[in-house]
Amino acid sequence: MTALVHTAHDRAVTTLTLDSPGNRNALSAALVGRLADGLTRCGKDSDVRAVVLTHAGNTFCAGADLRDPPDPDVLVGLLRQIVELRKPVLARVTGHVRAGGLGLLGACDIAVAGAGASFAFTEVRIGVAPAVISLPLLPRTDPRALARYYLTGERFDAAEAVRTGLLTAAGDDVDAVLAPVLDGLRRASPQGLAATKDLLTAKVLEAFDRDAAGLTALSAELFSSAQAREGMTAFLERRDPAWVV
Template sequence: MDPVVDAAHAHGITTLTLDSPANRNALSAALVAALRTALAEAAGDPAVRAVVLTHTGNTFCAGADLKSPCDPADFLALLREIAELSKPVVARVTGHVRAGGLGLLGACDIAAAGPGSTYAFTETHLGVVPAVISAPLLPRLDPRAAARYFLTAEAFDAVEAARIGLLTLHAEDVDAALAPVLDGLRKAGPLALAETKRLVTAGLREALDRDGERLTALSAAFFGSAEAREGITARFERRSPSWVS
């Protein structure tokens, strides 16, 4: 089986590339496991100053893999490991991000995107709840915007994503925009960098620890519900769910 996460290291930066084009880099059990393994390897490498999380294809992450979903507890563990990693994690997005993929952005310390990227919390249209991802995202997002986009599943662009706090920055050339960011991380003392990350992620880590078990139970309950079965079936059959009038 081809790897679904590719790792490369250069100039103090480990780049982890989500590479599962068949399902648009969806959060399958295999992808979540591979990403957790790659993060653990980066954590143990003293040469690594920061991790860049990016993707192949036109989708950063499509959210849960509806055919081969990961366990919500494993996804929660992944988000915790990103937040707790002693190296900063930088998301580099040049495509679409949906549902659980937005949770990855929320867990990252810095998130940058190009102009063609789009975003949507699509859960409610499937009859499920954006439960686990709410832990890393609600501390970052404008509350009014979070309420709107969590509830309506509307798509929005990179400009709006930056305005509401989902993205750190957006630019026509995302790599040029990230160059000074990565250079700044390379120049930081590793112990100071790790402790500073702990300062800026304190609220996020607290939310994951405090609410994680409850949110994973909520996610699992809705994914197993009759409403979700109808919503997911309708998505595969390319029709509206029965509740749409």
């Protein structure tokens, strides 16, 4: 059985690698739990200056695991944990990101991707909405771009993700893009990083405090609806749902 999340450490930076090949690193209850445990350990370890969240395989995260989805409250807790961690959390993406996986990017302080990465908010295509992942995304991402991609489910590339604010930077060699960022973090003091992150995340945490309960309830309501059942069944059966015209 796969460990789901692997941990490596190098010069004050801990890398957490999502490795759930059976579901393209989708957010199952088990994966969310393992990732939360890894973040907790990083938060307590004085040798960790920053955390890099990355992936095995060609998909960073395929969104919620429709066969074993996490409770919406638990997913909100994971996103908040990334935002609240008093150490920078960086996303390193070399593949595809869909739906709930984009919430992980939104929660991270810095997100970089290779030129071949692709992104899509596919929730509307299965009868639900990007509810809880909006908590970190709405305060940080261009609202006009979100309106388009939330409503259509269109796929977009890394350059567009940078333009919208979903990504910090992108390039052909993601590690070349990431290297000066990690160098800067290694030169920064732990106290300075923690205090600066508090400044940067204050507005995001206000959104959690204000909206988390309502968006969690909305997510649960939508996922239990008849249209969502049809959408998820169609997705699993690799067919169009009944409303496609």
